[in-house]
Amino acid sequence: MTAAAPARARPVRPARSLFVPLAVVGFMVVSWWSLSSEFGIGFDLGELIENITRGARILYRDNPINPADRGLLNPNWAFLASTVEPMIETFQMAVIAAVVGCGLALPISFVASRVTAPGRATLFGVRGVLSVVRAIPDILYALVFVAAVGIGPLPGILALVLFNIGVVAKLMSETIDGVDPGPIEAAQASGANRTQTVRWSVLPQVLPHYVAYSLYTFELNIRASTVLGIVGAGGIGRILYREYARFNWSNVSVIIVELFVFVFVIEVVSIWLRRRLV
Amino acid sequence: MIRFENTSVTYPGGVNALRDVTLDLAAGQLVIIVGLSGAGKSTLIRAINGLVPITGGDVVVDGQSVRRANPKQLRQLRSRIGMIFQTFNLVKRTSVLNNVLMGRLHNTSTLRSLVGWYRPDDVEIAMQALERVDIVEKAYVRASNLSGGQQQRVGIARALAQQPKIILADEPVASLDPPTSHVVLRDIQRINRELGITTIVNLHFLDLAKVYGERIIGLRAGELVYDGSAAQADENVFREIYGRSLTADDVLEAAPVI
Numbered sequence: 015m016t017a018a019a020p021a022r023a024r025p026v027r028p029a030r031s032l033f034v035p036l037a038v039v040g041f042m043v044v045s046w047w048s049l050s051s052e053f054g055i056g057f058d059l060g061e062l063i064e065n066i067t068r069g070a071r072i073l074y075r076d077n078p079i080n081p082a083d084r085g086l087l088n089p090n091w092a093f094l095a096s097t098v099e100p101m102i103e104t105f106q107m108a109v110i111a112a113v114v115g116c117g118l119a120l121p122i123s124f125v126a127s128r129v130t131a132p133g134r135a136t137l138f139g140v141r142g143v144l145s146v147v148r149a150i151p152d153i154l155y156a157l158v159f160v161a162a163v164g165i166g167p168l169p170g171i172l173a174l175v176l177f178n179i180g181v182v183a184k185l186m187s188e189t190i191d192g193v194d195p196g197p198i199e200a201a202q203a204s205g206a207n208r209t210q211t212v213r214w215s216v217l218p219q220v221l222p223h224y225v226a227y228s229l230y231t232f233e234l235n236i237r238a239s240t241v242l243g244i245v246g247a248g249g250i251g252r253i254l255y256r257e258y259a260r261f262n263w264s265n266v267s268v269i270i271v272e273l274f275v276f277v278f279v280i281e282v283v284s285i286w287l288r289r290r291l292v
Numbered sequence: 293m294i295r296f297e298n299t300s301v302t303y304p305g306g307v308n309a310l311r312d313v314t315l316d317l318a319a320g321q322l323v324i325i326v327g328l329s330g331a332g333k334s335t336l337i338r339a340i341n342g343l344v345p346i347t348g349g350d351v352v353v354d355g356q357s358v359r360r361a362n363p364k365q366l367r368q369l370r371s372r373i374g375m376i377f378q379t380f381n382l383v384k385r386t387s388v389l390n391n392v393l394m395g396r397l398h399n400t401s402t403l404r405s406l407v408g409w410y411r412p413d414d415v416e417i418a419m420q421a422l423e424r425v426d427i428v429e430k431a432y433v434r435a436s437n438l439s440g441g442q443q444q445r446v447g448i449a450r451a452l453a454q455q456p457k458i459i460l461a462d463e464p465v466a467s468l469d470p471p472t473s474h475v476v477l478r479d480i481q482r483i484n485r486e487l488g489i490t491t492i493v494n495l496h497f498l499d500l501a502k503v504y505g506e507r508i509i510g511l512r513a514g515e516l517v518y519d520g521s522a523a524q525a526d527e528n529v530f531r532e533i534y535g536r537s538l539t540a541d542d543v544l545e546a547a548p549v550i
Contacts, residue, residue: 196381200447203341204454205371205398210405214394218386 073263080261089271090264097253097269101276103167104249108235111171115178116228122179123186129198130190130212141187148180152238156247170247174238178231185227186220193219225291229284236277293319293354293490294340294458300348301335301514309335311514312349319457322484322491324505324522326498326533332514333494337460340492341373342366354457371398374451374489376480378463380443384436388427388446391435392418395453421452425479441472448479459483461493465500470544473497477504497544498530 048054073087084090124130126144131137152173159169197215206214243251250269257265294317301310309332317323325333338344339351342358351358356369374395382391396414397405404410410418422428425445430438435446444464451459461480465473477493481504484491495501501508501522508525510518510533518525518533530538 196377196379197383199343200375200377200381200450201394201397203343203370203373203375203460204395204450205367205369206394206405207367207397207402209402210397210400213406214386214390214397215383218383218390221385 083262084264086263086267086270088264089267090262091268093257093262093265093268094272097250097272100243100248100250100253101272104236104239104251105276107167107171107174107239107249108232111174111178111235112228112232114171115175116182116224116231118175119179119182119186120224122183123190124212124216126183126187127190129193129195130208130216132208144180144183144187147176148184150176152177153241153245156242156245160246165246165248167248170239170242170249173242173247174235177238178235181231181234182224182227186224189220189223190216222288222291226284226288229280229287233277233280233284236273236280240273293317294492295352296336296339296349297352298349299339299346299351301332301339301344302347303344309344309514310339313514313516314349315509315516315519317490317492319490320484320488321506322481322493322504323507323509324501325492325494325509325511326496326501326530327511328534329496331511333496333511334462335514336511337462337492337494340458340460341370341375367398371454372457374454374456374459376444376447376451376459376461376464378466380440380447380467382435382443382446382450384434386435387432388422388435388438389415389418389431391446392421392431392449392453395421395450398454417455418449418453421449422446424452424483425449440468441475444468444472444476445479448476448483452483456489458490458492461491463494463496466496473500473544480504497542498538499543501525 049057051058073085122140122144125132125136126140128137131140155173155176156169159172163169163172193216197219198211201211201215239249240251240254243249243253244255246252250273254266254269257269294315296313296315299310299313300308302308313336325336327333335344339346339358340353342361346359350360353369354372356365358366358369361369383394390408393410393414396410396418399414400410419428419431422431425448427442427445427449430442430446435443438446444467447464459480464480465476468476477500480491480493483489493504495504502525505522508518508520508522509516510525510529512533512535518529520529527538530542534542
């Protein structure tokens with residue numbers, strides 16, 4: 015016997031949202047506006063090809079302003095010795111800033127997470143302050159601190175500390191938002207107070223992330239030091255900017271290679287550390 | 293010991309999970325609450341330790357009103373009530389012992405607990421709790437390396453470490469296989485008998501409810517529909533609680549016991 019399936023109304027297909035097509039059109043309009051020579055920056059592919067040969071001059075010798083220079087592709091290894099001291103200074107600045115910044119960011123992140131904040135007022139207050147801290151670029155902090163405490167590594171460290179608090183507190187508070195709520199309920203049900211709940215239910219869950227974020231900010235600090243030196247906030251950036259201003263491309267080249275090796279080593283070490291800790 | 297006085301719980305979304313329940317649970321009893329999913333079993337259990345907000349009537353535990361308790365009184369009340377969860381709710385990334393020591397936080401100062409400096413007496417209580425559920429050899433193992441049944445026994449040890457007067461178990465075997473379910477329920481039953489801890493267990497398997505319960509309470513759509521001994525709870529009673537005939541899905545074993 016072939017009984018027909020019971021007649022039951024099928025659901026009506028919901029109306030399609032226009033959001034995605036409109037967003038695509040909007041994106042195209044903004045791109046065109048940015049590119050057009052009339053309203054935007056007037057990007058021109060021909061200009062790029064025309065001038066690429068001029069850029070090639072800095073790659074190897076033929077420097078019209080500084081005839082002694084041999085170009086980016088010929089690193090002047092004799093210059094290496096004079097970069098050691100500022101490189102160590104950069105390293106020390108990055109370590110101090112990461113330790114202080116990440117240390118301060120941990121307790122802040124618990125107040126900035128929906129899961130662990132003591133109240134909505136503190137949550138939004140702290141989140142607002144963190145947004146402001148993050149919105150200000152590190153170079154601006156460095157400028158302000160150079161004006162306040164003078165030239166040297168100290169203003170650089172202060173700038174990096176604020177930068178690190180902004181980054182780590184933001185990433186950590188979002189990680190805390192996503193923890194398994196089960197252990198939190200268990201701690202509350204046992205009569206633990208807020209601090210104890212955070213310490214024993216939340217912290218063990220987010221600790222590996224915290225280590226990873228801290229190592230990442232340390233790496234960011236090394237990179238940021240190249241820019242901070244420009245405004246007089248110490249480190250390798252000071253030397254980099256000086257050599258750049260004198261068109262000593264073969265000396266700049268040495269610093270670039272050094273930074274590359276440095277960041278690469280940090281990357282390898284942090285991968286190894288993370289694997290051991292997680 | 294525990295008195296529900298016309299207790300109602302309405303969640304902020306407007307769901308009326310518990311309607312005008314009046315109940316008296318005597319000290320030392322092993323009470324099993326049965327009902328379909330969404331009947332209000334979890335809400336009833338969480339009204340006892342104030343994990344859900346009571347919106348009508350009150351629950352009085354050991355002379356303390358749950359609804360009128362201030363945060364400190366609520367923490368003190370909760371410290372005397374151990375809780376066991378369906379999904380165990382262990383911190384998987386840390387050791388079994390650290391999980392069980394969570395049951396001693398109520399007796400540890402905030403400063404001590406921040407650095408994990410538990411008193412030797414508290415560590416001893418935690419070890420004894422692990423011994424009682426026969427899993428002490430796993431004390432320094434990471435909780436994530438344990439099987440489901442072992443994790444639930446750690447959950448029971450954590451509740452025991454509080455040295456509670458009451459234990460609440462919210463579907464303690466719903467995530468476990470049938471043989472392990474019996475092991476865990478026997479542990480709970482033994483603890484109830486040996487230590488005289490008042491025990492309230494949510495179950496949705498009827499055969500288990502009849503085997504392990506002294507007293508069975510039936511909930512249907514947030515209302516109390518049955519309250520009596522396990523012996524009296526026959527198929528008609530369960531039909532009343534479930535609002536339909538029983539099926540093989542309502543029992544743990546393939547062949548229904550009842």
